[in-house]
């Protein structure tokens with residue numbers, strides 16, 4: 001489990017800078033930088049039909065497609081904690097994993 005802090009306040013799953021999902025997926029196949037990653041679970045609050053369940057779960061399982069990141073092991077994130085950024089995001093593509101670090105090997 002990864003300590004998941006998230007500043008994407010426009011997401012229906014965000015609750016006081018934490019994510020209320022037990023599992024998320026980060027996109028970013030073949031990226032070499034954080035800008036190429038994104039949270040695939042983002043749902044814009046303004047387009048959601050239902051209210052979010054307000055349960056804080058600081059730790060989540062993080063599946064990750066960014067295989068070039070040093071923390072990626074077999075498509076799972078092994079970092080102790082990650083930060084998801086995108087304070088003003090209105091789409092999934094505008095979010096990113098700020099903890100991404102390129103693994104040149």
Ligand code: SF4
Pocket residue numbers: 026037062064065066069070071072073076077078079082097098099100101
């Ligand atoms: S730190 Fe790396 S492995 Fe973990 S979610 Fe972010 S990009 Fe994926």
